[in-house]
Amino acid sequence: MHGYRAALLSFADDGSARYEQDGLLVVGPGSDGRKVIRAAGNYQSLVGNYPGVQVTHLPGKILAPGFIDLHVHFPQTDVIGSPSEGLLPWLEDYTFPHEARFSDHAYAAGVAKVFLDELLRNGVTTALTFCTSHPHSVDAIMEASQQRGLRMIAGKVLQDRHSPDGVRDDTQQSLLDTEALIRRWHGKDRLGYAITPRFAPSCSEAQLRGAGELAAQYGDVWIQSHVAENKEEIRWARELFPAARSYLSIYQDFGLMRERAIYAHCIHFDDDDRALMRDTGSAAAVSPTSNLFLGSGFFDYEGAHRIGFRHGLASDVGGGTSFCPFHTMLAAYYVGREGQTKPGVSLGPQDLWWQHTAGAARALGLEGVVGNLAPGCEADFIVLDPQATPLLARKTAHARDLDELLFSLIVLGDDRAVASVIIGGQSS
Structure with missing residues (x-):
């Protein structure tokens, strides 16, 4: 298994977003051998459950579903x-x-x-x-x-x-x-x-x-x-x-x-x-x-x-x-x-x-398979950099809440904001 420490963006069943400022995403093999998300949540609450797991620290970055x-x-x-x-x-x-x-x-x-x-x-x-x-x-x-x-x-x-x-x-x-x-x-x-x-x-x-x-x-x-x-x-x-x-x-x-x-x-x-x-x-x-x-x-x-x-x-x-x-x-x-x-x-x-x-x-018809950071979902996710450009960095630094942060990325973001892409638990 492998862990990633960063902010986490995921979604509830009603479509509302969930945001964990200091999150831990744990990836490991699922029942069919494919890499899936094993856990996602607050870093301090989860890290003790995974002793010895190597964690990649990504300060200032956001992990989001592909x-x-x-x-x-x-x-x-x-x-x-x-x-x-x-x-x-x-x-x-x-x-x-x-x-x-x-x-x-x-x-x-x-x-x-x-x-x-x-x-x-x-x-x-x-x-x-x-x-x-x-x-x-x-x-x-x-x-x-x-x-x-x-x-x-x-x-x-x-x-x-x-x-x-x-x-x-x-x-x-x-x-x-x-x-x-x-x-x-x-x-x-x-x-x-x-x-x-x-x-x-x-x-x-x-x-x-x-x-x-x-x-x-x-x-x-x-x-x-x-x-x-x-x-x-x-x-x-x-x-x-x-x-x-x-x-x-x-x-x-x-x-x-x-x-x-x-x-x-x-x-x-x-x-x-x-x-x-x-x-x-x-x-x-x-x-x-x-x-x-x-x-x-x-x-x-x-x-x-x-x-x-x-x-x-x-x-x-x-x-x-x-x-x-x-x-x-x-x-x-x-x-x-x-x-x-x-x-x-x-x-x-x-x-x-x-x-x-x-x-x-x-x-x-793939709910729970892709499109979210939830246990059981396939490990396809992206690493977002809210400081990818000077203007985006300036705007996101002043975001007062999640809506302002996400909207800043929508309006000012482009491929430069996608720092890396993880497919099936592996960097693409």
């Missing part, structure tokens, strides 16, 4: 920052041409390395990511994640229509490939598979039906897709599926809404949609930098809280503009203040941080 990115596209790493009039032109002009290159496994493997480097540099230790329609792209990200011991969830995109050559797949083959990839990667080490229709307009009814059948057969895999991001996209989806009550209900009609189903964006919802998310246990991946960048709209936090469905934060790179969770949390704060149909919504720093850690873990 961030979780609920929705990101690893093949779009090089698409980030590409200008466009909106979602659909952006896909046509940048995304699809670039994703066509991922038929080459060597190319995919090179991008996977850069992608994982960026995640870890920014303190992201778990991600749910889209690959491309090429099975090689899944192999590339899974192989690279396995080498680093990461908890990663990924899936081959399904898109058998309304897609250009190079990324469009064959209906039957795409389903065969998906099942083969599930069997190859799901549950191997810390890896998980996600059945991944790109979005309803890119999938035929036969492909969506097959995806739903696979979701029923493999009940512990994840499902991921996009929904209600852009008004033009919604109009298109409703034209293609006129019998559906709403865009979201298309996925329900094909058996694709359940626990472990994560839908990106979920902007243009009514209360029936929100209730469907709640009742099926599905969750929203809120992507504020992407929504602001592409002019898609604002996630309705008031509606989500009022109806009560799971949600968490996501970068959505490459539509999103940063891998940095601090930037994502700040953008979500703007959305909460300015983008609501009803005034008065203000997302506090503890809530914002929870959405990117323990709340995101709950959305994934």
